[in-house]
Amino acid sequence: MSCSLQLCLSLSRYCKTIGGLNQIYARSLKAGIDQNPLLVGQLLLLSAVTIPDTIDYARSLFAEIDSPDVFMYNTLIRGLSESGYPHEALLTYTQMRHQSFIPDSFSFAFLFKAAANVKSLGVGTQLHCQALLFGLDDHLFVRTTLISSYAEAEDLRSAQKAFHETEEPNVVTWNAMVTAYFRCSDLEGAHQMFSKMPVRDLTSWNIMLAGYTKAGEFEVARRIFNEMPDKDSVSWSTMIVGFAQNGCLDEAFEFFRESLREGMGSNEVSLTGILSVFAQVGAFISGQVLHGHVVKVGFNNVISVTNALLDVYAKCGDTEMARKVFDHMVEKKSVISWSVMMAALAMQGLADEVLKLFGEMEKNGIRPDGVTFVSLLYACSHAGLIEGGCEYFHKMQETYEIEPSIEHYGCMVDLYGRAGLLSKAYEFVSEMPIQPNEIIWRTLLGACSMHGELKLAEEARKKLSELDPENSSDYILLSNIYAVAGKWKDVAMVRRSMISRNINKTPGWSTIEVDKVVYKFVAGERESEVANEAHHKLADIMSALRTAGYVPEVRSVLHDIEEEEKENSVSQHSEKLAAAFGLAKMCQGNVIRIVKNLRVCRDCHTVMKLISKVYDREILLRDRRRVFCKGGCNYEVDTWEDCEYNEMCHKDSVLKDHQWSAYIDHAPGGMLPCLHSRIWLQVWNSYQDKGSS
């Protein structure tokens, strides 16, 4: 008897899969030791915590236990909380109390974590009272999780109180408190706490880095990074991801290369961060190269890395390759994988496929989240599927109990507005259960601009001037509407108020990758050789296009200026420069991929289409919402319906000097040890093989 118990126990120590778990359980049933508390406790720990995605197994295993003890309750609570069921974890605690079990310090360590993930307020306080009741609140582990839980609820005062009542806080408690200040956006408090710390460890420093990068205080973060006595891979990836998530793409890339130079090597987090940079700038070839690297070092079975790779292909407009990565994912696909894939299809305007994929996702038993529904609603609004969109909007609330966020309401406003149902859109806005923010009004304003609806536009604009008076795009949208209607006096008025309030436009930029180097063309500068080259090539192209019969589309140019100057202003949009540069530098047959940070204007669409035709090139242009293809196999795809909403298609007269420039990132030579297309080829072949079999 005890012999088989010992065997089962040692087996459980090495068990890593659900199959092994089943074997041990079967063995224990056979030996009649399936109710042994030690063994069943270990099996529960395996299914609830150690082996991923086996929480259902843990639940049913728990149901089979005749007399669970506190350890088992704690384990189930922990498992539920870590598997995304914090509410059920809390319910398990009440169940446990119902059976008159006395919780221990472990219970509260897990419960406070669950409380941090639960939306409803005051759960932390209730649990705190419970901990006090059982005399466990002065336990250091409990204190630390308590502070984190209050931090998550952004209850800084309670967190502070809990900290001050701690008699001998250790480094971890101090760290948790510093994190709490950051979480509550109190940078000053975090800094004070940090400087008062009697002992600091590497984690303390890393918390500082994370806090400041998340707050957008890059210079402070950089200074701390340089002052740190020691750095580890977390320090480096914090910087890389921090920059990448805040649009500081050059810095992220710089830190990534520096980390390799310092011999840090890449890890799953830094790779995820840098892949997101590639996705954002549309660095297709670099992405492929990194894909090769990922496969080589074996990170392709790490879900976050694969999702990031998927996103690179999605954002570079290569739906086919995205699909291949998606279909061949080694690990189980997460909600994120499905959502990214759906977003990829939605960006291409493939609404039917988005809806189909959503059906598949449901069939696979994957629970969609809020992001999934954004893609779904986006697809519906762009395909004009009003009824479908409404159905999904209800389904998300009724079937999946997802509270619509402001983005979802935005999608709905867009759904009605884009279809021209402006009064319906307005009605929807007025009846929204949450306060419409500037994005909602801006969506409405965009829809008005699309349909030339002046009256409603003015109202939306009025709301916007209260909510977000500094935002330039609203002024631009409104003045576009006036410009299209030929109301130049009103255009001038908008213009003047912009200047008097000292509002500048978000500078537009476009990136293009040539030979694994990403070139960035920015409005308002023209200092480098590259910019000059692009400029000259563009002039050639424009005259060639004119000969081919091109007439500039200047209808929506911002202000009432001479025709010639209007032409001049649209002819210098950064995407055109990027295209010209690509045309000059890239071999025939390579796809010219351009990424634009804002929206693309009508004239740029026409020009891209013509360049593609005249020079026989495939051009793929992505802006912040959509992928446009011209030429190649996609030549027939016409995506005109999408070129409204352009916040930036007009050259800003505030930036009077006609200076344009290119920003060049240094060649990433030696960036990775395996920058050879050979490896990429292997990756590609492996996909081909799997695909055909």
Place this chain on the structure above:
DNA sequence: CTAGGGTTAG
């Protein structure tokens, strides 16, 4: 009758 589990950073 005992054994087994935890806190902060990317």
